[in-house]
Amino acid sequence: MEFTLLGAAAIAAGAAYLMLWWEAKHGNAARCTGNLWEIGVVSAVSGIFIGRIVAMLVDGTNPIAHPADIILVRSGVSTAGASIGAAIVFLWQARKEPIYAADGLSAAALAGLAGWSAGCLVRGTCLGTASDLPWAISQAGSTVTRHPVGIYAAVMFGVAAVAIAWWKAYRRPRAGVPASVAVVAAAAIRLVTEPFQPSLSGGPLWFYGAALAVGIAGAIWFGVLAPRRAE
Numbered sequence: 001m002e003f004t005l006l007g008a009a010a011i012a013a014g015a016a017y018l019m020l021w022w023e024a025k026h027g028n029a030a031r032c033t034g035n036l037w038e039i040g041v042v043s044a045v046s047g048i049f050i051g052r053i054v055a056m057l058v059d060g061t062n063p064i065a066h067p068a069d070i071i072l073v074r075s076g077v078s079t080a081g082a083s084i085g086a087a088i089v090f091l092w093q094a095r096k097e098p099i100y101a102a103d104g105l106s107a108a109a110l111a112g113l114a115g116w117s118a119g120c121l122v123r124g125t126c127l128g129t130a131s132d133l134p135w136a137i138s139q140a141g142s143t144v145t146r147h148p149v150g151i152y153a154a155v156m157f158g159v160a161a162v163a164i165a166w167w168k169a170y171r172r173p174r175a176g177v178p179a180s181v182a183v184v185a186a187a188a189i190r191l192v193t194e195p196f197q198p199s200l201s202g203g204p205l206w207f208y209g210a211a212l213a214v215g216i217a218g219a220i221w222f223g224v225l226a227p228r229r230a231e
Contacts (some may be wrong), residue, residue: 005077008119009048016040019161021106027169029102032097040105043090044112051082057174079190080207099222102179107165110182114157120150128196149196153189160185176222183215 020028020037030036052070055078056063063070094101120126127137128149137144164185168178190208 004119004123005048005052006115007122009045011119012044012115012123013041015118015158016044016112019111019165020105022102023107023169025164026165028170031175032094032100032102032104034094034097034101036101036104036108039090039093039101040108040112042093043086046089047082047086048077050085050203051077051079054078054081054085080204080229083211084164084208087093099176099179102198103168103177106178106182107161107168110161110164110185111158113186114154114161116152117150117157120154126150128198138186147196149193152196153193156189156193157186160189174223174226174228177219180215180218180222183211184219185215187212 002123017037020040020145028036049070053063055076056066056069058078061069084090090101090105125144126148127139129147130136130144131147132145133147135148137148138145160182164178164182165172187208191205191212
């Protein structure tokens with residue numbers, strides 16, 4: 001049992017905070033009156049907690065009978081449970097202006113996912129399927145080199161976060177589009193990296209596919225079909 005999940009969460013929180021800090025200086029373009037950091041942290045922490053509970057239930061562990069296992073990680077966090085839980089908590093907090101708040105957190109959320117993926121260095125879960133590529137890495141005591149899939153994901157999430165932050169600051173897209181594009185980016189990155197995981201059975205490909213479809217639909221609606229909002 002270990003506290004490595006908390007370490008990964010701390011890295012994710014730090015990355016999200018730095019992105020919000022940078023955007024505050026360069027123009028977030030969110031037009032949200034709420035505290036984005038507070039909304040983001042509460043949503044993320046709640047999502048991780050809910051995802052952990054879901055993972056425990058799926059594995060047949062009673063969280064009431066084993067409360068310490070919620071943070072003393074044995075089986076990780078349910079991606080679908082954490083994402084849906086975080087979304088519900090976010091919508092409740094930002095119920096007065098959910099679109100603006102989602103836009104404001106779009107780059108920070110991707111930065112947080114980059115930090116969470118980079119947290120594989122703390123958790124020892126970076127490596128995926130076997131590979132002979134020059135940058136492949138082997139575990140201590142093993143001669144088999146593997147894809148550093150956690151690093152792949154961290155880099156791609158980081159690039160997507162910077163791109164959306166720059167886009168918001170200097171291009172001022174229509175409300176709802178940055179959040180939709182962030183969902184598309186997150187889902188696409190997961191779909192690309194999941195085949196490099198040791199087993200496809202561990203990743204909810206159906207969930208990533210559904211998120212990709214929702215993000216594309218949102219981008220089309222907010223970017224093309226929806227009436228323009230008064231600035």
